[in-house]
Amino acid sequence: xxxxxxxxxxxxxxxxxxxxxxxxxxxxxxxxxxxxxxxxxxxxxxxxxxxxxxxxxxxxxxxxxxxxxxxxxxxxxxxxxxxxxxxxxxxxxxxxxxxxxxxxxxxxxxxxxxxxxxxxxxxxxxxxxxxxxxxxxxxxxxxxxxxxxxxxxxxxxxxxxxxxxxxxxxxxxxxxxxxxxxxxxxxxxxxxxxxxxxxxxxxxxxxxxxxxxxxxxxxxxxxxxxxxxxxxxxxxxxxxxxxxxxxxxxxxxxxxxxxxxxxxxxxxxxxxxxxxxxxxxxxxxxxxxxxxxxxxxxxxxxxxxxxxxxxxxxxxxxxxxxxxxxxxxxxxxxxxxxxxxxxxxxxxxxxxxxxxxxxxxxxxxxxxxxxxxxxxxxxxxxxxxxxxxxxxxxxxxxxxxxxxxxxxxxxxxxxxxxxxxxxxxxxxxxxxxxxxxxxxxxxxxxxxxxxxxxxxxxxxxxxxxxxxxxxxxxxxxxxxxxxxxxxxxxxxxxxxxxxxxxxxxxxxxxxxxxxxxxxxxxxx
Amino acid sequence: xxxxxxxxxxxxxxxxxxxxxxxxxxxxxxxxxxxxxxxxxxxxxxxxxxxxxxxxxxxxxxxxxxxxxxxxxxxxxxxxxxxxxxxxxxxxxxxxxxxxxxxxxxxxxxxxxxxxxxxxxxxxxxxxxxxxxxxxxxxxxxxxxxxxxxxxxxxxxxxxxxxxxxxxxxxxxxxxxxxxxxxxxxxxxxxxxxxxxxxxxxxxxxxxxxxxxxxxxxxxxxxxxxxxxxxxxxxxxxxxxxxxxxxxxxxxxxxxxxxxxxxxxxxxxxxxxxxxxxxxxxxxxxxxxxxxxxxxxxxxxxxxxxxxxxxxxxxxxxxxxxxxxxxx
Numbered sequence: 145x146x147x148x149x150x151x152x153x154x155x156x157x158x159x160x161x162x163x164x165x166x167x168x169x170x171x172x173x174x175x176x177x178x179x180x181x182x183x184x185x186x187x188x189x190x191x192x193x194x195x196x197x198x199x200x201x202x203x204x205x206x207x208x209x210x211x212x213x214x215x216x217x218x219x220x221x222x223x224x225x226x227x228x229x230x231x232x233x234x235x236x237x238x239x240x241x242x243x244x245x246x247x248x249x250x251x252x253x254x255x256x257x258x259x260x261x262x263x264x265x266x267x268x269x270x271x272x273x274x275x276x277x278x279x280x281x282x283x284x285x286x287x288x289x290x291x292x293x294x295x296x297x298x299x300x301x302x303x304x305x306x307x308x309x310x311x312x313x314x315x316x317x318x319x320x321x322x323x324x325x326x327x328x329x330x331x332x333x334x335x336x337x338x339x340x341x342x343x344x345x346x347x348x349x350x351x352x353x354x355x356x357x358x359x360x361x362x363x364x365x366x367x368x369x370x371x372x373x374x375x376x377x378x379x380x381x382x383x384x385x386x387x388x389x390x391x392x393x394x395x396x397x398x399x400x401x402x403x404x405x406x407x408x409x410x411x412x413x414x415x416x417x418x419x420x421x422x423x424x425x426x427x428x429x430x431x432x433x434x435x436x437x438x439x440x441x442x443x444x445x446x447x448x449x450x451x452x453x454x455x456x457x458x459x460x461x462x463x464x465x466x467x468x469x470x471x472x473x474x475x476x477x478x479x480x481x482x483x484x485x486x487x488x489x490x491x492x493x494x495x496x497x498x499x500x501x502x503x504x505x506x507x508x509x510x511x512x513x514x515x516x517x518x519x520x521x522x523x524x525x526x527x528x529x530x531x532x533x534x535x536x537x538x539x540x541x542x543x544x545x546x547x548x549x550x551x552x553x554x555x556x557x558x559x560x561x562x563x564x565x566x567x568x569x570x571x572x573x574x575x576x577x578x579x580x581x582x583x584x585x586x587x588x589x590x591x592x593x594x595x596x597x598x599x600x601x602x603x604x605x606x607x608x609x610x611x612x613x614x615x616x617x618x619x620x621x622x623x624x625x626x627x628x629x630x631x632x633x634x635x636x637x638x639x640x641x642x643x644x645x646x647x648x649x650x651x652x653x654x655x656x657x658x659x660x661x662x663x664x665x666x667x668x
Numbered sequence: 669x670x671x672x673x674x675x676x677x678x679x680x681x682x683x684x685x686x687x688x689x690x691x692x693x694x695x696x697x698x699x700x701x702x703x704x705x706x707x708x709x710x711x712x713x714x715x716x717x718x719x720x721x722x723x724x725x726x727x728x729x730x731x732x733x734x735x736x737x738x739x740x741x742x743x744x745x746x747x748x749x750x751x752x753x754x755x756x757x758x759x760x761x762x763x764x765x766x767x768x769x770x771x772x773x774x775x776x777x778x779x780x781x782x783x784x785x786x787x788x789x790x791x792x793x794x795x796x797x798x799x800x801x802x803x804x805x806x807x808x809x810x811x812x813x814x815x816x817x818x819x820x821x822x823x824x825x826x827x828x829x830x831x832x833x834x835x836x837x838x839x840x841x842x843x844x845x846x847x848x849x850x851x852x853x854x855x856x857x858x859x860x861x862x863x864x865x866x867x868x869x870x871x872x873x874x875x876x877x878x879x880x881x882x883x884x885x886x887x888x889x890x891x892x893x894x895x896x897x898x899x900x901x902x903x904x905x906x907x908x909x910x911x912x913x914x915x916x917x918x919x920x921x922x923x924x925x926x927x928x929x930x931x932x933x934x935x936x937x938x939x940x941x942x943x944x945x946x947x948x949x950x951x952x953x954x955x956x957x958x959x960x961x962x963x964x965x966x967x968x969x970x971x972x973x974x975x976x977x978x979x980x981x982x983x984x985x986x987x988x989x990x991x992x993x994x995x996x
Contacts, residue, residue, distance in 0.1 A: 180738070190991060244866055248873060256819075256858070257874030275859045350862050353824060354870075357859045358994045366862075370826040373730040376737055376758075462702040521738070528739060534724050626697075632865035633698040635888045635947065637872055 154579055159491020162484040163507035169547055170510040173522020174389070178382040180525050185379030194367040195387060197360065201277060201352060202345035205284035206338045212285065213292030213337070214330065216437045219430035220293065221300035222418040233656050235441050236290045240604035240651040242625045243350045244632070245644040249444035250283055252451070259443070275357035283351045288341045290441060295340070295555065298594070299333035302563055308418055318426065339399035340555055343392055343512040364388050368515050385518040392513030396506055448648060455642020463627050463643050467650060470607050470624040473542045474654060477606035478599045480546035485553035485598060489561045508554040511547040519544060537621045545606035553598040560594035561587065596662010600655035607651040624650070688720045691925045696732055696750040697725040705945040712937035719925055728863070729755060729829050737762055741919045746926040749789065749914035753976040754832055754983060756786050756913060766918040768930050776953045778909060778971035786913035789933050790948035792882040793907035793968050794833045795900035796820060803877050806901035810838060814852035819876040821858050821867045825987055828863045829910070834880050835986040836979070837908030840972040846986065850993035857994070883907065883965050888947050890961040906970025912948065
């Protein structure tokens with residue numbers, strides 16, 4: 145299928161332009177920091193420990209998140225129940241939370257004075273401690289399980305309904321369906337999901353340190369912070385950032401090696417019906433998995449909401465303005481993300497199976513490995529001679545946030561574009577559809593769902609990200625996450641909890657609006 | 669990229685008023701928040717100077733110095749406000765700062781002040797804060813804390829000023845015994861957070877019996893929340909001091925205005941704002957005295973402070989000891 149030659153439309157030069165933009169911002173900022181560092185860099189002995197710990201926690205977090213996500217995604221793929229859509233949206237919430245808010249929510253459940261330990265004490269059982277490697281992994285699973293579920297769920301929904309119909313008419317049981325349909329799909333989906341989560345956890349800083357329980361839990365990102373802020377050793381900061389890039393490169397190569405494109409052929413875009421999963425046992429298993437995931441992901445959110453409600457009513461006016469600013473940043477960031485991701489995804493698809501296709505896709509993932517601190521510092525070094533960075537704080541934040549969410553958008557859009565092209569590309573070719581006509585009539589109607597999801601994710605991530613704003617902002621430009629942080633640093637924990645709840649609500653609302661917009665009419 | 673540019677225009681709509689000279693003050697982030705000292709100080713100073721005072725925030729104290737070093741001689745900053753004595757030696761060494769040229773008025777600091785580059789604007793003692801209803805008999809020194817099963821949350825010295833302060837505190841109080849103290853403290857430490865806010869937030873959520881903060885922290889709960897259950901535990905060794913300072917950039921294009929600001933900094937217009945916004949002691953007690961509630965705070969008998977010219981060396985040594993002790 146993929147070997148069929150395709151007309152190379154305007155998507156390819158646009159895709160290369162997008163990739164060039166991403167590469168110059170990620171690698172360019174790194175070079176800027178190296179250029180600014182005057183002395184040659186050397187790693188400290190403690191840096192090696194940091195690298196080992198970083199890789200260990202990121203691998204564990206990725207494997208566990210994805211392993212748990214498989215049964216949850218399968219359950220969500222083959223069950224229909226009232227509130228399913230709302231549940232899927234809500235399950236995504238942890239991924240969108242600012243780190244400190246999520247940590248407080250987790251601690252309300254798993255902490256020393258949390259629900260779990262209160263219950264254990266009441267039952268005369270010894271309390272458990274969340275602090276340590278297991279706590280770091282638990283928090284990363286909390287953050288990334290929803291993403292893994294969504295990525296794998298998309299894989300399930302991408303299997304044409306006709307395959308399941310055929311399987312049912314051939315009297316295939318669950319084992320055969322697993323062998324002929326689900327395993328090939330997972331083989332195509334899992335490496336990418338593992339890689340994305342591994343990479344997210346690679347740049348973790350606050351979670352790893354706060355829940356890691358001490359300097360043993362030093363990650364590369366913290367070592368970068370230390371080199372930059374504590375020692376002003378820019379060379380070492382850049383060297384560590386370079387190591388982060390190398391690790392990303394290795395992870396990407398491994399993922400590309402293992403991943404095997406699924407080959408389900410074409411279908412008629414019908415809604416899936418699962419004849420194989422109608423036994424009481426499968427129904428019970430699915431129900432249990434959905435309930436467990438909901439419990440694990442939603443209880444901390446409920447605690448955040450409960451803590452924040454009192455604070456919502458006493459929010460200072462600055463918080464409202466910050467919220468407005470954050471929404472503007474998020475919308476700008478969505479626009480930039482899509483403007484980069486769509487041409488990239490189309491170019492990647494139309495260049496397949498050439499090597500340049502992989503190079504292009506790889507460029508799109510670069511930013512996930514970029515240390516936010518190095519990216520921010522590099523941008524600062526580059527912008528400072530031209531303009532006052534403070535006046536550019538918000539546009540720069542929007543742009544960096546767009547860059548940071550680009551890998552997710554690409555992860556979502558590339559398989560979706562490829563799927564549409566494989567199914568309908570021939571027909572479109574024979575009708576001579578290219579350029580905007582192809583986008584308008586072929587891709588857009590079929591990509592609304594993934595585009596909506598990508599836009600929603602991008603908007604919400606941008607809302608919740610402290611990002612580079614802290615490096616640039618002056619008094620009048622704080623975003624909502626920055627205000628949450630400022631309230632906390634002024635002892636105002638109640639207002640901070642209120643502002644955090646507001647942030648949670650706004651992020652979810654933005655995500656929901658885009659995701660729903662994409663899903664409207666998509667089932668028909 | 670057009671939408672980006674439009675948004676850029678929309679978002680970057682703030683600019684200073686036309687003619688008045690602009691004094692740019694770089695400071696840490698929490699200083700300029702609506703509820704921080706920044707706004708009141710800006711109003712008070714602008715009444716005296718016929719100028720436009722502009723605050724620019726950059727992370728915390730360490731990030732501030734990094735920012736100034738990154739910008740170098742081309743920085744727009746006239747004043748840097750928010751370093752502490754652990755950082756002043758490195759700041760002076762960078763050659764970016766000029767002498768303050770002030771005749772220093774009488775200060776209400778626990779230590780004499782003879783720095784000719786930096787002037788203090790507030791100070792506080794580090795201390796462990798606890799809830800008196802949950803922990804009526806807190807430990808009385810580091811040894812008894814280490815021997816007890818009292819749990820504490822501290823900040824990472826590599827990313828937080830209080831975290832570094834604790835390192836210096838243990839070092840100043842126990843010298844060569846510091847590594848042993850840290851080894852015994854290891855099982856008391858619930859976790860180490862990146863910054864003060866996370867640690868204090870976790871403490872208020874009940875994650876530990878005590879948290880590293882300032883002796884002035886209970887004043888916030890007392891004054892703003894009418895809650896008298898939070899207290900600082902007095903330690904027999906004495907308490908380590910944090911003195912926050914400001915200095916003038918050598919390349920300032922407003923050197924006279926900058927000196928006027930440094931002079932203003934030690935008057936009531938600035939100092940009276942500090943106690944209930946920054947929750948620290950003013951460097952010079954305002955005429956009206958300290959707010960009620962500050963009188964209830966513990967008064968350490970011994971103030972510990974490692975001189976700024978030795979701070980950098982002590983810091984590196986103490987950090988290695990700390991990492992080794994806690995990495996086991």
